[in-house]
Amino acid sequence: MNRSFRPLSRRAALGALIALGASAAAPAFAADPYPSKPIQLVLPFPPGGSFDPIFRTLAEAASRDLGQPIVLMHKPGAGGVTGTASLATMNEADGYTIAVMHNSVIRAPLVQKVSWDPLKDFSYLIGLAGLTTGIVVATDAPWKTLPELLADARKRPGAVSWGNVGAISINRIYAERLARQAGTSFNLVPYKGGSEAFQAVIGRHLDVYGDPGFGPQVQGGKVRLLATFTAERLKRYDAPTVKELGHDMVIESPVGLVAPKNLDPKIAARLHAAFVKAAADPAYLQQLELFDMQPKLMTGESYADYARAQFERDRKMLAEIGFKPE
The missing domain is CATH 3.40.190.10 (Periplasmic binding protein-like II)
Structure with a gap:
């Protein structure tokens, strides 16, 4: 008999089993499918506006696919910039906080001093629809x-x-x-x-x-x-466009969703797929029609490309009208 071998005490044996159990459970926990808890969707405007019913119906449809609630969180301020910008300074991109993106956020660094970059500090998830002014x-x-x-x-x-x-x-x-x-x-x-x-x-x-x-x-x-400010008249109304009245002005203003930068591509793909499916939901499409918004789906990559191009268009436009940053 090998005298160097000594049986473990009951306390040591119990500790070893607990440690073994913890190590075995760790991979299972890490492999927990996304999402495993509610997702927060930041709306950068106050309650009661057109974004409220539109994104509420979209969130409800996406929730059914994701299997977790999507909770709307209103964070107004700075003309709809503050709420979305709050994601740009988040340290953790885990897919549980997303926000509505729109062109004022993309334009922000051109008109005021900000500490974040709309082209680098967000993960663009999906372009959804175009606003009509x-x-x-x-x-x-x-x-x-x-x-x-x-x-x-x-x-x-x-x-x-x-x-x-x-x-x-x-x-x-x-x-x-x-x-x-x-x-x-x-x-x-x-x-x-x-x-x-x-x-x-x-x-x-x-x-x-x-x-x-x-x-x-x-x-x-x-x-x-x-x-x-549309390129063509809206069929629903007997109203002219600003352009046909002699002022060559058309506003194209898509909205979409973003997450903090460095989001795991697998999570981004899961969110994108859920919102693509939700964007076909009849209740959501009815809300878009009610508020004269045009469906315009873009991949996250295409939406990011649009943001870069729009940033340059705004830079040029603001220079032409002599706009000076605040």
Whole structure:
């Protein structure tokens, strides 16, 4: 008998079994399929706007495929930039926090000082749809057409108030460009969200609102649509485009989803597949139609390519109009 061998005490044997069990369980835990807990979807605007019902129905559809709830989290601020930008400074990219991306976030470094890079600090997951920008006034407002509004604004420079969501949104920039082309100026008023702005224009506290999300208000007879910044007329409304009225301006504004940078490609692919499937959900498509948004699916790679190209287009456009960063 080998006298160097000594049986383990009961306590040591128990400790060895616990250690063995822990080591055996570790790979199983690491291999836990994604997702294994709820996912947070950051909406960078206040509750009550058009993004609320659109992304709520999309999240519900994607949740069914992923097998975990997708919880909407409103983080408004800086014209819809703050909430999405919060992901750019996150240290961990685990797929459990995603956010709505839109062009104001891509444009942000060109118009103000920020500590993050929209082209490097996000994982682009999917492009979803295009926003439609319209110019609306209250139904009892004196202007029946955009030319009437511009003619009045020329007589009273700076007197007509024009609202937008966010001081750096393309809709606000194009309102200023339109005023310059018309030989006048507007009193440009930034709002935190569309719900607040629509209440102001309907109550005649604001003269004009120029942003997406006007569909339900127009269809409900609460506001009058004077024109749209689309390439062609919208079939649903008898309203001209700004371009056909002599101002060569078309706004293309896609929205999509991003995660923090360095997201595991397998998790990104899982999220992309779930949202592609959700984007075909009838309830979601109905919401897009209600708010005059056009489905426009892009892969994460294509959406990232678009962001790079849009950043350069905005850089050029802002230089042409002499815009100086804040």
